[in-house]
Each structure stands twice: as C-alpha cells, then as structure tokens.
Amino acid sequence: MKMATTSRGRALDRAKVAGGQDHEVRYEAKKEGVSKETVKKAVKSAGNSRKKVEAEISRH
Structure with missing residues (x-):
C-alpha cells in the first residue's frame, strides 16, 4: 500500500x-x-x- 504524500513529496501517516x-x-x-x-x-x-487515541476518548 502506497502512503499519501504532500505536494513536496513528504509522506503522510x-x-x-x-x-x-x-x-x-x-x-x-x-x-x-x-473538545480539542x-x-x-x-x-x-x-x-x-489514531486507534489508541480514539479508544482512549471512547473510554471516557
């Protein structure tokens, strides 16, 4: 699977x-x-x- 890149060619995760x-x-x-x-x-x-953050948010 190819990772998305920015217009400058940097990889986004x-x-x-x-x-x-x-x-x-x-x-x-x-x-x-x-809230933020x-x-x-x-x-x-x-x-x-992202998965751990979403799990942490859903616990509270």
Whole structure:
C-alpha cells in the first residue's frame, strides 16, 4: 500500500494524530464529538496512534 504524500513529496501517516498540529486535533475532535482539549489529553496519555487515541476518548 502506497502512503499519501504532500505536494513536496513528504509522506503522510494517517494512522497517527499529531497532538501539536491544531488542524489534526480539530479534525479528530469534530469526528469524535469532543473538545480539542480532550483529544490533546488522549494523545498525551495514549500516544499518537489514531486507534489508541480514539479508544482512549471512547473510554471516557
């Protein structure tokens, strides 16, 4: 499976949530129906794996 790339040729990893990137945090918060702060806390406690972050959010 080929990974998506940016216009500059950099690889994107959609399986991760970059907690420091506001647009990624905003997207995940909207998708899960929670606040941005909740997403940031989930990334901090569960790591940046999207599956782990979503599992952490659903536990609370």
